[in-house]
Amino acid sequence: MARPFSVEDASPQAQLWRPAPAPKPHYAGHRERLRERAVAGGLAALPDYEVLELLLFRTIPRGDVKPLAKQLLARFGSLGGVLGATAEELRTVAGVGEAVALDLKLQHEISLRTAREQVVRRAVISSWTALLAYVRTALAHEAREQFRVLFLDKKNQLIADEVMNRGTVDHAPVYPREVARRALELSASALILVHNHPSGDPTPSSADVDMTRQIVEAVRPLRIAIHDHLVVGRDGVASFKALGLM
Template identity: 85%
Template sequence: MPRPAAVEDISAQPELWTARPAPARDTSGPPPHYVGHRDRLRERATAGGLAALPDYEVLELVLFRAIPRGDVKPLAKQLLARFGSLGGVLGATPEELRTVKGVGEAVALDLKLLHEAALRMGREQVARRPVISSWSALLAYVKTALAHEAREQFRVLFLDKKNQLIADEVMNRGTVDHAPVYPREVVRRALELSASAVILVHNHPSGDPSPSSADVDMTRQVVDAARPLRVAVHDHLVVARDGVASCRALGLM
């Protein structure tokens, strides 16, 4: 049957179905400010050295690894604002880091990798020679390890008869203002490791390293428990963001 004359046969007009190209994007304006920023930052780091870079740019270089494209400067500055310093960023837990928008598992892992590397380097410096003769290295190590912990942590450095580090062990973790300490457990572990001396270390998440009366009482309890077994307690260090306090230097033991 012939088709009605009033119906147009579009099948005979294939040009009506041809996709039209999208209009070209206008590229006449200036590119985004961050285009080329990564290359420029890498060049400056190479030419002037990493030490010349501010903290946020050091963070940017780290973030480049996990975030291959885009502008990471705002994220670097947001991390510093959230945690207060580069040390605070690296010392934050993965869970805390992921509360910042833009930080996923890959970014958190890279940041914690840097923190772990710093800890191991500090531990090597402490372990290579008698602790008493490398006191500044010891203070730097414990500050890296504990200054930015969100909860109190009590740890003990066990030393041999030459005052060289045998082990650094976390004896207990607690709350934001208390970590339980058991003097007999400290002494028992010292005997297991054949340690001749110990240095007690714990942190104050409040930021103030001043020893409390409870800290002083606990120190004396450990000293009393260790003395009969000839295990010396060289010091009790209290670590915080504002510094490290020595109970011995303060005359509290």
């Protein structure tokens, strides 16, 4: 019976041949290099897409996530826009599943809670910069208009921040009596009204002015003050008080 053929039976030239190793993907070693740069130079030195890459590394353990990071930024306009997008909106981007959407929303929630910590248990009026940072984090990238009320006690400390209504891309219905009723339930002494303009421009509209006057009149008999009405957009925050509108 013939002996099975083995490599020893091949000619010396054949024995030297080996299949060429598969070429490494172009992104091989990118994760390690990016992490090293982040450690050496600090996160602040990285562009937005690389910061987003570092975050995506944790959810997507293998592969090149740079295209996904850049696609997210192109779709939502900025890093804040990515984190502020809803889970449903995030999942419309190819490559974003439930786990990625959840991790991105987790980052936004951490940012929101961190900003809120600078506002609670202190007089809101004396920590105005922190308040503006908080409302921008909460609303600057909302895709639909949202009307919120900050309820304050006698010391101007925050009792509650509540969404009174959500609406469309350019309108959120507001009911002054509901605002007054909720203020009484919380024993609030003052309010700060807040809503966003998804268009990005925080300039108050005539409808915003009319609605503010209606709420002021609704709470006046209750001796509840309206300190301000803030309109939040991607381009900044407009204050009715600073603009002389109240």
